[in-house]
Amino acid sequence: xxxxxxxxxxxxxxxxxxxxxxxxxxxxxxxxxxxxxxxxxxxxxxxxxxxxxxxxxxxxxxxxxxxxxxxxxxxxxxxxxxxxxxxxxxxxxxxxxxxxxxxxxxxxxxxxxxxxxxxxxxxxxxxxxxxxxxxxxxxxxxxxxxxxxxxxxxxxxxxxxxxxxxxxxxxxxxxxxxxxxxxxxxxxxxxxxxxxxxxxxxxxxxxxxxxxxxxxxxxxxxxxxxxxxxxxxxxxxxxx
Numbered sequence: 001x002x003x004x005x006x007x008x009x010x011x012x013x014x015x016x017x018x019x020x021x022x023x024x025x026x027x028x029x030x031x032x033x034x035x036x037x038x039x040x041x042x043x044x045x046x047x048x049x050x051x052x053x054x055x056x057x058x059x060x061x062x063x064x065x066x067x068x069x070x071x072x073x074x075x076x077x078x079x080x081x082x083x084x085x086x087x088x089x090x091x092x093x094x095x096x097x098x099x100x101x102x103x104x105x106x107x108x109x110x111x112x113x114x115x116x117x118x119x120x121x122x123x124x125x126x127x128x129x130x131x132x133x134x135x136x137x138x139x140x141x142x143x144x145x146x147x148x149x150x151x152x153x154x155x156x157x158x159x160x161x162x163x164x165x166x167x168x169x170x171x172x173x174x175x176x177x178x179x180x181x182x183x184x185x186x187x188x189x190x191x192x193x194x195x196x197x198x199x200x201x202x203x204x205x206x207x208x209x210x211x212x213x214x215x216x217x218x219x220x221x222x223x224x225x226x227x228x229x230x231x232x233x234x235x236x237x238x239x240x
Contacts, residue, residue, distance in 0.1 A: 006082030015055035032220040039187035041230040042166045042240050049179040049227025050166035055215050057193065060157040063091055063106075064196040065203050066127040067212075070235075072120045074099070078168035078180055079126055080189070083157035085172050092156060093128050094168065095138075102146075103139045106130050107153040113139040113146035123236075125205045129195040138232050143205040145198065163216070165189070166229060207218075 040051050052102065059107065065080050075097050082091040092105040100116045118141065127140040135153055139146040165186055167176040190204070192212030202209040212219055225231070 002096050003188060004095075005175060011100070016211075030088050032217075033232070034219045035187075035221050036219055037234050038231055040165060040233040041232050042181070042183050043230065044228060045178055045181055045183060047167070047176045047181065047225060049181075049229050050164050050223045050225075051229055052226070053163040053165065053189065053216055054222035055163065055191075055225070058160055058191055058216055059160065059217075060091075061133070062129075062131040062194045063157065064127065064129045064194065064201075065091065065093065065190070065216075066196075066201070067189040068094075068123055068125050068183065069184060069188045070074050070121070070123045070180075070186075071182065073183060074120065076180050077182045078164075078166075079182065080128075081164045081167065081169045082135070082157075082170045083162050083164075083169040086159055087157070088169050088171055088175065088231060090159075090161065091128075092168065093126060101137050101139065102126070103214045104130070104139055104149075104151070106137060106151045107155070109152050109154075111149040111151055116141045116146070117144070127196070127201050127204065129201075131195045134233040140201050140205075143202050163191075167172055181228070185235065188218045189213075189216055189221070190218055206217075 022103050034171060067080060069079055077095050079095060080093040084090045087107045089105040089108050094103040096103055100114055102113050102116050130137040132152060132153060135150055136148045137151040140149045162173040166182050168180040169175055184205050192213050193215050
């Protein structure tokens, strides 16, 4: 009887320890935060500092990403980097050294959008859309669309996504190059699992009552900061 009781106590202790560990792990999971009026500041060139954005989605037949950015960089730099195990550039928005060129890459196939009025030290709204059915991609800068271009992606974006701000992934979650890092400020990042209409993009650009992203929502964002990245109140030009 004593042996049975001792065995039961051991089992109970083990269950309690497992339950406690589960609670601790749950507590460590980043809870969604409303970042309205906030921005991420990337203050220096590194090959490590970044923000990882969390989502549980693992397949996309269409994508829209919108964000606002501010930088003085004239060299190559990444604005948004999504990698999967099979494609390090599964969905990448990349500013090229050429002053008027932004590149969109889907599953390692890329197109360039030229004629973009990408001024330095200015807040810009950048949006990119892609649909697997038409295989067309399009970039929008401050509400101005590029020509739609064919991106031969081959299929949907599938696999565990790792989404990074501040660095460009050359491998799933890593392979950062200091020559392609972002310095400056990024705010109001949203991602949808469908291609937004031109009217919806204009509503985002004009900060009107747009539908927030159903994959990434700046008003309920799960994220992890690595290295010297600051979460600050958004810097605006107007004083009230």
